[in-house]
Amino acid sequence: EIVQFGSSVYASEHARDLDLLVITGRMKEYSGYLDAVADFNADIIVLGVGKIPEESLLRG
Structure with missing residues (x-):
């Protein structure tokens, strides 16, 4: 799954x-x-299925 979020x-x-x-x-x-988004100014968070992101990722 790929989810676009933010501004x-x-x-x-x-x-x-x-x-x-x-x-x-x-x-x-x-x-x-x-490499897949090299042509864009992108921030990427990658998580394994069922994994919970660290709180620091959620707070920015």
């Missing part, structure tokens, strides 16, 4: 980047996810 969703005209949450059953090297 790119609710205020796209003011967004400076693209925030993505990737939930996967098969984790890859983080650099692979970065």
